[in-house]
Amino acid sequence: MSARIAVRAASLLALALLAAAPLRAQADRSHPPKPAAVKPLKLPPVERLKLSNGIGVALVGMHEVPVVEVILVLRAGAVTDPAGREGLAAMTADMLDEGAGGKDALALADAIDFLGATLGAGSGWDASTVRLRVPVARLDDALPLMADVALRPDFPEAELQRLRKEALTDLLQARDEPGAIAARALSQAVFGPAHRYGKPQAGGAAQIASWSVADLRAFHAARYVPSAATLVVVGDATASVLPSLEKAFGSWKAASAATPVPPLPAPRQLAGRTIWLVDKKEAAQSSLRLGRVGPAWPDPAYAANQVMNTLLGGSFTSRLNDNLREQHGYAYGARSGFRRNLTGGLFQVATDVQTDKTGPAVGEVFKELERILTPAAADEVERARNYAALGYAGDFETTGQLAQRMVDAVVYGLADGFYEGFVPKALAVDAAALQQAARGAIDTKKLALVVVGDRAKVEAPLRALNLGEIKNLTVDEVMGKAPAIE
């Protein structure tokens, strides 16, 4: 009776026919088949709506599955942490769903789970978000819970005590992870201890231990305000959801006018090479991270930078991965990439290499960072720009992917059409533009290199490379002393 049965009947028929089907087209294996004409990237249109209190709504319909994501985006990221109080934005976001609108943490979680929904809050450098993902038939049941969490959190003292312990334990556990140690060291080495980016986004042990309910209430009152908020709605919805959004968020008023955020000073580019060796005894691999200050959003060289990075370390056949993995077998993989923020950003290379190959592996990374500054071969450029441009559509396939792209567009002020516009721009990048992008982003004399590995085994080979002065550090010096947890 259903379509599925009809489909199955047809399959059986096809099976019978195909077994006897005459052979038609011949396979020509002398070269890869030529693709048909490329279909241009066409994203569903963005509808701009407004609630009565002025909150903008960016709505994108995607109707493949009956699910919708609603994201409240707030200019309340880590860059708005008061000086010396780093991590306040992160803890505020973490505490939102620990009791709100009169429901305690367990009752909230029960209500959300029962709807088959997920609701979470999180904080990045430039924004904090409250995200709801829900089967569209349950949207009206879930929105009031989301509004409670975002607008009416209770910040119970007992829950704060619990989350403080959890966050301190996270800090403790990060000391086990070579990748976490390397990431922490790299941001200190690139941005310095004074810059906000040089300090942990979620704060250090001293800050975490210091949070009080009053701190969270004050931050929430100052930063979670309609004038700093935008709603992103992506999924199986139309403008007919506006009344539901209005009911949940339209009567939200700020307790007071939003206090202006002092602008973050732009991070200064490194003036020379910084080389740190963090001793992780008996490590089977060395975690290598190289970085320097990179471009902010909006990045005028975005397309050229993305194509350049594709060739350097942004794809499987990239030079870094091909060299370290395929040619030398030093590593399981190697990659590079840009993190763009509203103020400045980070360009970095990352790979974990076997301990006894640490010296040669660092040498090869430097070789590739030098080589990308010289003209690339035509076939490499073509492959890189095609990969970056033609594979782009795959980044917009799901509700979650498109919703994240819309959040980025809101936070970083990317105009409608920005993403579609990337494809022709990337396809126009030639060898000269790629080289120019590399020269803008990379300078091997002005960068930081962090090695997290077994010092007893890797220090001598590193010194033999003569890259410059090597600073030896302990895990304690990078991560702070292991926090004491009650």
Add this chain to the structure above:
Amino acid sequence: MSLAVPLALLLAAAPASPSPARLSVPYTMFRLPNGLTVIVHEDHSAPVAAVNCWYHVGSGRETPGRTGFAHLFEHLMFEGSKNVPEGAFDRWLEAVGGDNNGSTQEDRTNYYEDVPANAVEVPLFLESDRMGFLLDNMTPTTIDGQRDVVKNERRQGVENQPYGKVEDALPPALFPKDHPYSWPVIGSMADLSAASHQDVMDFFKKWYGPANASLVIAGDVDTAEVKAAAQKWFRDVPKSEPAEPIAPRPVVLREEKRIVLEDRVQLPRLYMAWVTPPAFAPGDAALDAVAGVLAGGKNSRLYKRLVYELQVAQDVSAGQGSQGLASTFAVVVTARSGHKLEEIRGLVDEEIAKLQAAPPSERELQRFQNRTEASFFDRLERVGGFGGKADQLNLYYFRTGDPDYFEEDLARYRALGPSDVQAAAFKFLGPGRVLISVVPEGKKELAVAEVAR
């Protein structure tokens, strides 16, 4: 449109809801004369196409002294074939905007290529060339290169990974010595070193024929066109016979085994594992529900008691890892500073005993069922990659013979009642199990003692 169904019906919480609507991923299936099964699914929501190929062989078919071989072989599949020079597989795919990956488990090895829809023939060419003619281009040097890469994959995932030692220790503790699941998929360093060119030739001939594979083509494609293209590219792949099915090997753990491992970690962690019914066997879905009741969400019993109320643990998780011969049900708990794993073990056992003694509440079960239903929608969004629709059509075909088993799969969860969950906990989480304590170096006193009860 993948779903022709109003969601309100699906999500109706009341058991009295009218006959629930059905999930469906329509497909066309046919078999080529050489034995290859081909499944085509159209989804025109994004201009992308996914080619997904499963070989019905995994680490369970490895021979003694060659653990890790199926996975090493998976790497070699990307290193070129008769008409694809070394390195060209990736280069040619990327040149049209495509991506690929592969993965190995105990029962199967899968490969995918995601491309812009206009380039769907490129992966068909590449997949067919390696299925038919991999060995024409295989040299000992190729194998050595990937051996080094895989050893680094192992270093990254096991040696240099906190708690990574459990990967090595759990399989031989759960399964008897010659059982196909008694060694880790990644294999040992010594066995990786021993793999030879002859091993590669033999393995390919034995397991990589078209009759032991299934190919899904999904996405923004026309069924008639890709059918013709699949015939064109795979027609000259030499015929093979289907592989002999792996023999069932019932496993009963009669007693509790306790293992203590020291690692460079800050916090002790307890792994509790049971051998449970295979994928899609009776009890498999109920054990997913047991995992949900125990550790799915803030109100789950273990999370609520250990993490939320007592705060003796940093995290808890539970899951039924379903495989063809037998599954593994595991509970994993990281203790907070100052708490011993014996205390954790006692608390977990108390909660399991409660679930064995009385069924969960209707609300607990319904919460799990509603979350599960929503997760089925999440799984229908992507055509490509691991876990996309193409991969799932292959999974269902491999496990059940029916690629579009989405509705039947979901129905297993809808059909559960509270007493089924209790029964599964009682029947399958018995005293025969493995406990692994991972403790900071020199802190054996934090472990569950090695002497059995």
